[in-house]
Amino acid sequence: MATGSSATGEPVLQMSLSPQVILPHRYQCLLLVDTVASLGGAPIHMDQQGIDILYSGSQKVLNAPPGTALISFSDKAKNKIYSRKTKPYSFYLDMKWLANFWGCDDKPRMYHHTTPVISLFSLRESLALIAEEGLENSWRRHRDVTAYLHGRLQGLGLQLFVKDPTLRLPTVTTIAVPAGYDWRDIVKYLMDHFSIEITGGLGPSLGKVLRIGLLGCNATRENVDRVIEALQEALQRCPRNKL
Numbered sequence: 107m108a109t110g111s112s113a114t115g116e117p118v119l120q121m122s123l124s125p126q127v128i129l130p131h132r133y134q135c136l137l138l139v140d141t142v143a144s145l146g147g148a149p150i151h152m153d154q155q156g157i158d159i160l161y162s163g164s165q166k167v168l169n170a171p172p173g174t175a176l177i178s179f180s181d182k183a184k185n186k187i188y189s190r191k192t193k194p195y196s197f198y199l200d201m202k203w204l205a206n207f208w209g210c211d212d213k214p215r216m217y218h219h220t221t222p223v224i225s226l227f228s229l230r231e232s233l234a235l236i237a238e239e240g241l242e243n244s245w246r247r248h249r250d251v252t253a254y255l256h257g258r259l260q261g262l263g264l265q266l267f268v269k270d271p272t273l274r275l276p277t278v279t280t281i282a283v284p285a286g287y288d289w290r291d292i293v294k295y296l297m298d299h300f301s302i303e304i305t306g307g308l309g310p311s312l313g314k315v316l317r318i319g320l321l322g323c324n325a326t327r328e329n330v331d332r333v334i335e336a337l338q339e340a341l342q343r344c345p346r347n348k349l
Contacts, residue, residue, distance in 0.1 A: 110140040131156060136183050142166055145176070146236055147248040147277040147321065158183040164225070167248075167277060169322035170232040174225045232322075248276040251325045255279055255318065258334045262341070267315045277325070280307070280315040286346040289316055292337070295344055300336040 107130045130137040138159040141150055146167035152160050158180040165172035179187070179201075187201050194200040198219075205211055207218040236244055252274070256266060259281060267280035283289045289306045293316070296302045307315040318333060 107135050108138045108140070110142075130158075136186060143278050143319070143321070144275060146241070146244055147325070148275065149245050152178060153180070164229050164232065166319070166321045167244075168229065168232045168236070170229040171225060173222060174229050176229075245276070248320065248325045251327060251330060252276045252279060252320055254327055255320060255330045255333070258330060259337075262334065262338060264337075267311070277319060277321055279318045279320070280311070281318070283314060283316060284341065287341070287344060289313060291344040292316060292340045295340040296333075296336045299339070300332070302333060302336050304333070 129135070136158040137156060138161075139157045140162075141160055142163040143166055144150065145162035150160070159177070161175055161177040162168075163172065164170035164174035164176070187205075194202075197203070200218075203216065203218050206213055206216055209215060239247075256271075256274070256279065259266065259279070264284060265282040266274070267282050268274045283292075283306075293304055293306060296304055304316055304318050306312060307317065320329065
């Protein structure tokens with residue numbers, strides 16, 4: 107069973123007793139969690155929360171260049187991989203071969219691919235910066251700065267899409283598109299006039315929300331103030347249908 111830590115704005119911290127965790131364990135399934143938008147910025151405790159496979163990306167909260175993925179497997183997931191009866195369809199995603207290449211078993215190491223050395227050194231430096239700040243301090247900074255963003259957005263009269271504050275992700279904020287506006291006009295105005303990139307919704311929320319990410323080094327009050335100033339001007343200048 108697969109779920110995303112930010113698919114509905116629900117923090118991974120609250121997953122321990124949620125259906126996403128209870129159902130896979132009840133039916134002897136594996137639970138895979140996407141933490142691309144949360145790892146490093148929100149509390150995640152893989153073992154305590156019953157997560158079997160957890161993956162993330164290098165380019166968001168970790169602030170490393172894109173192109174590197176981080177992945178971790180529980181003992182249950184590893185046993186499942188090593189006991190499978192059929193060969194993987196993809197050489198590229200053969201986890202047993204990759205595990206050997208990464209040095210996770212005691213067998214002689216076999217070549218799988220050319221390692222992106224520069225990307226790995228970049229990721230190492232990004233992780234070192236988080237370690238220097240302190241992981242819990244990073245969680246706290248993202249939480250506090252995002253709370254500041256929420257207050258300033260509401261001061262503009264904008265509505266947060268996720269109503270329950272306890273279900274909001276501390277790294278990505280969704281705003282209901284204000285009545286009469288086309289979300290694309292607002293996004294374009296911020297990019298054209300302030301070089302600030304925000305984006306719209308995905309899937310069922312397309313056209314309904316604007317998304318603002320406060321990720322890693324961007325999670326500062328100064329950046330919140332810049333975004334609020336830009337949004338305020340965009341709402342004054344962008345066309346609005348009053349019908």
